Amino acid sequence: MIKPKQLKPGDNIAVLSLSTGLPSVFPKVYQQGLKNLKALGFNVIEYPTATMDIDEVFNNPQIRAQDLNRAFGDKNVDGIIATIGGSDSARILKYLDADLIKANPKFIMGYSDFTAVSALIHQLGIVTFNGPSVMAGFAQIHNMSEEYQSYVRSFLFGEWNESELPVFSHFSDGYPDWSKPNSVGQLEPLQINTGPRFYQGDSAKKCKACGPLFGGCIEVLEMLKGTQYWPNQEFWRGKVLFLETSQEKPSIDYVRYWLRNYGVMGVFEQLSGLIFGRARDFSECEKQLLDEVILSVVKGEFGCDKLPIVTNLDFGHTDPQMILPLGINIEIDVQKQKVKALESPFKL
Template sequence: MKKPPALSIGSRLAIVSPSWGGPSVFPHIYQQGIRNLKNLGFEICEYPSATLDANELFHNPQIRAQDINNAFADNDIDGIIATIGGSDSARILKCLDIETIANNPKFFMGFSDTSALTTTLNQAGIITFNGPSVMAGFAQLHNFDDKYQSYIHDFLFSNPASRLLPTFCQYNHGYPDWANIEQTGMRNPLLNSRGPQVLQGAQNVSGQLFGGCIEVLEMLKGTEFWPTPDFWHGKILFLETSQEKPSVEYVRYWLRNYGVMGVFDKLSALLFGRPRDYSDQEQIELEQTILSVVREEFFNSQLTIVANLDFGHTDPQVILPLGIQCEVDVQTGQLNLLETVFA
């Protein structure tokens, strides 16, 4: 796997919109995210798609793809961050210059609908990052506690040989109404977290991280952008649900498809992010469903499964680098990255 060059104070970040044109709808949220990235020490380069009208962006997937191609090809760009997710970034995959991107690895991060890109580029051989976007994560960064702000800073600007990813005792579901400018950068009320839930697993396991938003990955199944059958061997698959709050039964159906493909028998571990807008009881129901599909429907009682982890559509979320070796501690449910994430 090709790792991106390390970031530093003064690194130049390209801002792109691979999916929804959220910055044109809520420019104050976008600008707050840009301010917070600058406060971290980055130089910002806004590409044309970043603030393009949402309707025009939707009808021109090639513009979105071209920005990504150009950002990877530009030697003056050190990293790329998505403005926000959406629902149709899969449409731009056929327009990507995969060869040029693979030959110019750079820090590329987003989550939710950006999963279509992070998983596709990771299969092309580069490390990609599932983590905060400009509008969802960075726009609220100044309102997180010191622990999370320090974690984000350290992750972006250091490159240790291993990293134990933190867990957080409180979290929030989404943000106040973005149409209310007075609430720019605010978070919804904090709730107490149940912490990582180890559903199954007898001993610590390790493998390469891979995954993203479960609904987005459904759009890629059966396409040229879906992993080959042998790709799954030794992977740690992480999945999270979107802000649309899919029902537990839909998650069952999607997981059943992975079982039919034989994925569970090839993985080192299966991880689930804390689901947005699920109550504690609904979280427990989801966990029971995940376990029943893997263990009862597909007779796999060996696969390590951990749920309710700090990634996905709730905050705070940790950054998960696709393609990096990771160890899962079955006693605590914590994740330990076993290698540097940057070159």
């Protein structure tokens, strides 16, 4: 995999809208996100789609792609962060300049609908990052724990060392109504994090498995199935697949059907591991039911009873969320109940 250079304070970060144009609808939330990025030490470069009218953004997928192509081609841009997710970034994929992007690898991050873009760039052989966006994550980071703020700074700027994926003591499901002035930068009430749950594993391997990360929002990946942007059969060999559900809270049955589709494609048989982010707005009972469905499909329907599975991890539509680099190797130790990165996501 081609790794981007390590970021540092003073670097230029391009901000653009690859999905929906919500900065034009909630400008105060967007501005708070920019303020917090600058407080981290970044210089922010706003591309045209960042503040473009929401209808204009939707009606012009080619313009969104042009912004991303320009950001990759600009030698003065050190990294790229999406303003927020949405529901149709798959529409911009045909306009992306694959040769330009591959020739100019750099840090690029977002989550949710960003998954479509991230998956494509990852398949070009570049490490991409599933993590906070400007409006959902960075706009609220000043109200998160110092532990999390330190984690983000360390991840983006610090020297890498072999480390476990973090587990944060509390979490929040979403944000108060952004149309209310007092809600800017705020989180919904904190809840106690019960932590990740580990299942299965191969005792012959001492319950350890490792492989390169790939994944994202499960609903968005569904938009790519059957298209030219979906990975080929060989792609899945040895991967650790990560999946998470969106704020739309898909039904547990829909998750069952989507997972069954992976099984029919033969994906589970090839994976080294499967990890799930905390399901947004699911009750503890619903989270347990979700785990049961995951196991019933992977183990019960497709017989993959040795595939390590970890659920309820701190990524996706949850705050605080860890940053997951697509393409780096991670290790799942079911026996010790640990997940750790085995290499730096940055070019050292």
